[in-house]
Amino acid sequence: MTAVESTTVKTDKTVLPVSAAASPTMAALRQFARSPAGVVGAVVLLFLILATLFGPSIYGVDPLDIAGAPFTPPDADTWLGTDYLGRDILAGLLQGGRATLTVGGVAAIITIMIGVTIGSLAGFFGGPIDTALTKITEFFQILPPLLFAMVLVTLFGQTLTTVTIAIGVVSWPSAARLTRAEFLRLRNLDFVKASRAAGAGNGHLILRVVLPNALPPIIVSATLAIGVAILFEGGLSFLGLGDPNTMSWGLMLGQNRNYVLNAWWTVAFPGAAIFIAVLAISLIGDGVNDAINPRLRKRG
Amino acid sequence: MNLALHILRQVANAVGLLVAVLVLNFCLIHAAPGDPALVIAGEMGGASADVIAALRVKYGLDKSLIEQLFTYLGSVATGDFGYSYYFNAPVTGLIAQRIPATLYLVLSALAISVVIGTLLGVVSARKPNGLFSQGVTVISLAGYAAPVFWTGLMLLLLFGSVWPILPVTGMTDVARPKVGFAHVVDILQHLVLPATTLALVFIAQYSRLARVNMIDALTADYVRTARAKGLPEFVVIGKHALRNTLIPIVTVAGLQFGHLFAGAVLVETVFSWPGMGRLVFESILRRDYPTLLAVLFFSAVLVMAANIVTDLVYRLVDPRIRSGAR
Numbered sequence: 107m108t109a110v111e112s113t114t115v116k117t118d119k120t121v122l123p124v125s126a127a128a129s130p131t132m133a134a135l136r137q138f139a140r141s142p143a144g145v146v147g148a149v150v151l152l153f154l155i156l157a158t159l160f161g162p163s164i165y166g167v168d169p170l171d172i173a174g175a176p177f178t179p180p181d182a183d184t185w186l187g188t189d190y191l192g193r194d195i196l197a198g199l200l201q202g203g204r205a206t207l208t209v210g211g212v213a214a215i216i217t218i219m220i221g222v223t224i225g226s227l228a229g230f231f232g233g234p235i236d237t238a239l240t241k242i243t244e245f246f247q248i249l250p251p252l253l254f255a256m257v258l259v260t261l262f263g264q265t266l267t268t269v270t271i272a273i274g275v276v277s278w279p280s281a282a283r284l285t286r287a288e289f290l291r292l293r294n295l296d297f298v299k300a301s302r303a304a305g306a307g308n309g310h311l312i313l314r315v316v317l318p319n320a321l322p323p324i325i326v327s328a329t330l331a332i333g334v335a336i337l338f339e340g341g342l343s344f345l346g347l348g349d350p351n352t353m354s355w356g357l358m359l360g361q362n363r364n365y366v367l368n369a370w371w372t373v374a375f376p377g378a379a380i381f382i383a384v385l386a387i388s389l390i391g392d393g394v395n396d397a398i399n400p401r402l403r404k405r406g
Numbered sequence: 407m408n409l410a411l412h413i414l415r416q417v418a419n420a421v422g423l424l425v426a427v428l429v430l431n432f433c434l435i436h437a438a439p440g441d442p443a444l445v446i447a448g449e450m451g452g453a454s455a456d457v458i459a460a461l462r463v464k465y466g467l468d469k470s471l472i473e474q475l476f477t478y479l480g481s482v483a484t485g486d487f488g489y490s491y492y493f494n495a496p497v498t499g500l501i502a503q504r505i506p507a508t509l510y511l512v513l514s515a516l517a518i519s520v521v522i523g524t525l526l527g528v529v530s531a532r533k534p535n536g537l538f539s540q541g542v543t544v545i546s547l548a549g550y551a552a553p554v555f556w557t558g559l560m561l562l563l564l565f566g567s568v569w570p571i572l573p574v575t576g577m578t579d580v581a582r583p584k585v586g587f588a589h590v591v592d593i594l595q596h597l598v599l600p601a602t603t604l605a606l607v608f609i610a611q612y613s614r615l616a617r618v619n620m621i622d623a624l625t626a627d628y629v630r631t632a633r634a635k636g637l638p639e640f641v642v643i644g645k646h647a648l649r650n651t652l653i654p655i656v657t658v659a660g661l662q663f664g665h666l667f668a669g670a671v672l673v674e675t676v677f678s679w680p681g682m683g684r685l686v687f688e689s690i691l692r693r694d695y696p697t698l699l700a701v702l703f704f705s706a707v708l709v710m711a712a713n714i715v716t717d718l719v720y721r722l723v724d725p726r727i728r729s730g731a732r
Contacts, residue, residue, distance in 0.1 A: 245426050247661075248709045249702065252668030253686065257702050260690050261438040337553050341672055344555045345687055359556065363676070366559050367567050374563075377556030385551035 137397035144393015150386035158203030169197040169353050177369040187371040189362050195371060198358050199379050205354040206339055207383065209270050213335035216274025218328045221281025229289025230312050243279045251276040252341055259347045266349045273338045281327055288320035322398040329391040333384040340380045355379050416717060420710040427706045431699045432478050436471065443467055457491070488696035497700045501682060507577055508681030512670050514601040519608035520659055527616020528643065528651065534621055542613050549610025554669050558603040558676035565599060572598055575678040600677045604669050608662070615658060616651050623647040653724050660716025664709045
């Protein structure tokens with residue numbers, strides 16, 4: 107939802123080709139509110155964010171403390187049971203969500219920043235710049251992203267920062283291709299030519315003329331990038347590549363995975379948390395897509 | 407007619423990109439914190455003074471970076487990807503040993519997901535607002551959002567303790583014969599769970615893709631023409647519409663080979679499947695950098711090969727490209 111709002115911040119209404127309605131944000135929000143899937147996703151995500159923000163202090167159990175015997179099944183005291191060290195699973199989920207959701211958000215921002223920069227330069231300038239940047243994109247695409255992230259984290263250390271940067275660095279090619287395609291489509295349209303004739307420089311043309319009009323698909327892809335980043339964080343932590351000092355949903359899964367046959371709750375709940383978060387985000391992505399791409403609304 | 411030339415160009419491009427991957431590997435070794443010799447030896451490996459000294463000589467670590475790069479590329483050209491001090495074996499051999507298991511897993515997951523995904527998408531496109539179609543939409547959303555390692559663990563729980571009808575770890579049963587038909591059956595049984603787990607993610611994507619494209623195709627003029635001239639419905643869908651639905655699926659399947667491989671790393675770890683993914687996990691655990699970097703390189707080789715094959719299949723499915731109108 108904040109992504110939708112930020113469009114208007116960046117959108118310079120004077121250069122929009124089509125005279126926009128009184129408030130495009132409100133129009134988009136109204137559209138978004140009409141998509142039941144999007145609203146459900148937004149409510150669930152909001153709940154998860156609030157739970158991780160305020161949950162730990164309300165629940166009041168330290169996620170690193172021994173709360174009971176190891177592998178206590180879910181009961182009245184420990185609602186979701188305890189893990190292999192006897193730590194409270196619910197406390198871990200509430201605390202761990204902070205790291206997981208933060209990594210997801212920040213990594214998605216890095217992904218989009220790199221992708222949009224490379225894609226817009228390639229699409230706007232064309233020629234040798236495009237050839238070079240497309241080659242670089244192609245190069246990054248032949249490296250399996252998750253595997254590349256594993257190598258980066260293994261080599262450069264297991265901290266939350268490394269994990270976040272690694273996820274961003276390996277995930278940008280699809281955003282770059284998308285942005286490039288939009289820029290190629292837009293750069294020769296009349297309103298861009300008009301701005302250029304009016305004396306606008308390249309920087310102004312890219313940032314204030316073309317980019318605002320290329321934003322709708324980029325926003326959708328940014329939303330989905332958060333989900334992918336959360337899945338990547340989970341995958342890295344699952345393999346033991348997370349930050350061992352910061353509780354996260356992936357870390358809980360990775361540390362308890364060998365006990366799945368004896369204590370299902372140690373693994374089922376953290377995984378379900380990741381699942382619900384990613385599901386909510388992709389529902390939001392669908393809703394945003396419907397709201398800003400009215401053309402596509404009727405499609406599957 | 408220009409197919410040979412086209413393939414040649416593709417291969418040349420692939421070789422260029424793969425050399426770039428090697429250069430990246432080289433840069434990573436040198437950019438990583440710490441002494442490159444220690445990095446190459448692996449932190450947990452035989453970092454004895456003798457080994458380190460030998461490595462310094464072998465990779466010319468006292469020479470300039472450019473010279474070192476060419477020494478590295480030279481040794482790779484002879485198939486030498488270094489020595490794993492953890493496994494106590496040359497890395498190339500280790501990987502060659504693990505490639506078949508990974509290919510079994512990845513290719514069967516690919517086949518399952520393309521076939522089932524397309525089928526689900528095509529059937530649900532016939533009544534886009536029907537119950538079946540909505541079920542497919544839910545499944546594809548869920549399949550996309552569920553972390554593959556978690557799905558794997560849940561299946562392992564289900565078939566490991568609740569309903570033990572399938573083997574949940576490894577690739578073969580120690581007690582079973584290692585030759586002939588029984589061996590094949592043994593491997594196939596062990597393959598069911600890992601391949602299904604890995605396929606689920608992609609079934610979700612392909613069914614969604616197939617559904618959208620099939621809905622589009624069914625409203626296209628050529629489908630109306632085919633119906634108008636009285637072709638039976640299964641020919642209209644199976645022959646005319648399906649072809650156009652397959653094109654994007656082939657493209658996406660080819661592009662996603664890297665994701666498939668990365669997913670295999672997680673799935674192999676869950677089910678102890680003895681492939682390259684499991685090797686990745688073990689080398690991460692032991693900080694065995696030569697093995698890790700070599701796997702990164704070989705996965706890029708697999709992705710390139712998949713891209714070239716995709717391109718050929720693409721030409722086969724889409725006659726417009728075959729005739730060279732591109």
